[in-house]
Amino acid sequence: MRKIDTHQHFWKYSEEEYRWIGSGMDILKRDYLPQDLKPLIDAQGVTHTIAVQARQTLEETEWLLDLADSNPFIAGVVGWVDLCDSKINEQLERFSQRKKLRGVRHVLHDEPDDCYILGDHFQRGIEHLKRRGLTYDLLIRPPQIEGAIQTCQRFPEQLFIVDHIAKPQIKERKMEPWRTLIRRLAACPNVYCKVSGMVTEADRNNWKPEDLYPYMDIIFECFGTKRIVIGSDWPVCLLAAPYDRVMNAPSEYIQALSNDEQKDIWENNACTFYGI
Numbered sequence: 001m002r003k004i005d006t007h008q009h010f011w012k013y014s015e016e017e018y019r020w021i022g023s024g025m026d027i028l029k030r031d032y033l034p035q036d037l038k039p040l041i042d043a044q045g046v047t048h049t050i051a052v053q054a055r056q057t058l059e060e061t062e063w064l065l066d067l068a069d070s071n072p073f074i075a076g077v078v079g080w081v082d083l084c085d086s087k088i089n090e091q092l093e094r095f096s097q098r099k100k101l102r103g104v105r106h107v108l109h110d111e112p113d114d115c116y117i118l119g120d121h122f123q124r125g126i127e128h129l130k131r132r133g134l135t136y137d138l139l140i141r142p143p144q145i146e147g148a149i150q151t152c153q154r155f156p157e158q159l160f161i162v163d164h165i166a167k168p169q170i171k172e173r174k175m176e177p178w179r180t181l182i183r184r185l186a187a188c189p190n191v192y193c194k195v196s197g198m199v200t201e202a203d204r205n206n207w208k209p210e211d212l213y214p215y216m217d218i219i220f221e222c223f224g225t226k227r228i229v230i231g232s233d234w235p236v237c238l239l240a241a242p243y244d245r246v247m248n249a250p251s252e253y254i255q256a257l258s259n260d261e262q263k264d265i266w267e268n269n270a271c272t273f274y275g276i
Contacts, residue, residue, distance in 0.1 A: 001262075001263045001266060002047045002048060002267045003045055003046045003047055003048075003266045003267065004046070004048045004050070004075065004229070004230075004266060004267055004270040004271070004276070005046045005048070005049040005050070005231055005232050005234075005247070006049075006050045006194055006196070006230065006231040006270050007050060007052055007164075007194055007196045007197070007232060007233050008037060008049050008050070008051060008052065008231065008232055008233065008234045008235075009032065009052055009233075009235065009236065010032055010037075010064065010067060011031065011032055011054050011055070012031050012033070015029075017055055018055065020110070025239060027235075027239065028235060028236065032234075032235045033067075034070075034073075034074065036235075037049070037234060038071075038073065040243040041073065043244065044244055044247050046247070047073065048073055048074070048075040048276070049075065050075060050076045050077070050078060050231070050270070050274060051064050051074050051076070051077050051078070052078040052105060052137065052163075053080040053104075055080070056106065056107060057080065058080070058082075058091065060080065061077070061079030061081065061095065062095075064077045064079055065098045065100055065101060068100040069100065074100070075100070075270075075276045076100050076101075076274045077098075077100050077101050078102065078103040078104060078105050078135075079095070079101055079103075079105075080104060080105060080106065081125075083106060083121070083122050083124075083126060084121035084122050085121075085125070086121075088128055089128055092128055092132050092134075096132070101134065102134065102135060102274040102276070103134050103137055103161075103274065104129065104135075104136060104137070105137035105163070107139055108138065108139050108144050108148075109139055109140050114143040114144050114147065115144075115146075117144065117147040117148060117151050118147045123151070126151065126155055126158060129158055130155070130157055130159075135160070135273060136158065136159070136161070137160075137161055137163050138160055138162050138166075139163045140162070140166050140167070141166060141167045142166060142167070142169075142177055142181055144166075145166055145181035145182065145185055146181065148160070148162075148185060149184050149185050149188070152188040152190060153188060156188075156190055157190070159190055160188075160190060160191045160192070161191070161192040161193065161194060161229070162182075162191065162194060163196065163231075164194065164196050164197025164201070164233065165182070165193060165194070165195060165197070165216075165219055166178065166185070167201050168182075168201065168215055170202040170203075170207075170211060170212065170215060171202050171204075175214070175215075182218065183218075183222050186222035186223050186227075187222075191223075191227070192223070192227040192273050193222075193227060193228055194228075194229050195216060195219060195228060195229070195230050195250045196230065196231030196233045197233040197236070197237070198212045198215065198216075199212070199233075199237055199240035199241050199246055199249070200239050202240065204240040207241070209248075209249040209252060209253070212253075216250070216253055225261040225265060226264055227269060229265065229269050229270045229273065230247070230250050230251075230266065232247055234246070
């Protein structure tokens with residue numbers, strides 16, 4: 001069985017380009033590159049990863065694809081393109097020969113409008129993805145789930161995946177409205193979910209795996225074992241825990257499942273979704 005970490009990042013840090021790395025996040029204020037991640041995934045038996053954008057520039061997308069070409073363990077890239085640009089097709093054409101571009105993402109939860117995804121220009125951009133064989137990563141919090149539901153229903157042939165289980169308020173042990181909304185989103189058969197990014201939504205200094213399990217219970221109830229994958233969110237996860245501890249939490253959770261179900265979650269679902 002291959003084990004695929006479906007969500008990690010790389011960057012060459014600069015304060016200007018990574019303004020989202022703010023106070024109290026000093027551990028992230030340095031370069032994080034493939035040579036830093038490789039020994040960590042090797043120690044955990046992870047064979048491949050998906051590198052995900054951390055900056056909204058075409059240059060970063062190109063850079064991540066170059067890293068993927070020179071590091072075989074990077075199985076795919078989720079980059080950024082400007083879906084609102086009238087020349088979106090030209091942007092996608094620029095990357096058409098880069099086979100490791102498997103999807104795109106926009107930082108929706110930082111947009112001031114919770115319904116940003118429903119804008120006409122953004123919706124027209126999404127229309128271009130399926131014909132290019134590209135997926136879409138939904139980086140959202142509960143206030144943006146409603147817009148995501150409408151979008152996923154509007155484009156039933158387009159594959160979507162929810163990053164970080166849509167960031168419920170784990171630290172506050174709050175379930176609603178996240179639980180009700182994520183159930184509605186999961187009812188769309190074209191939507192998958194990443195069990196990732198949970199530790200940074202929990203109490204970063206005092207979390208334990210049991211804090212995450214009630215939220216994972218909901219995800220597994222809603223999505224089943226055929227539409228769930230696992231991601232570390234490294235190096236962002238370092239705000240709360242090292243790589244091994246982050247990956248051990250979902251790994252231990254799924255131990256009660258059959259070998260076939262575990263293989264789906266670690267490997268088959270990622271391969272199906274990202275076309276690896």
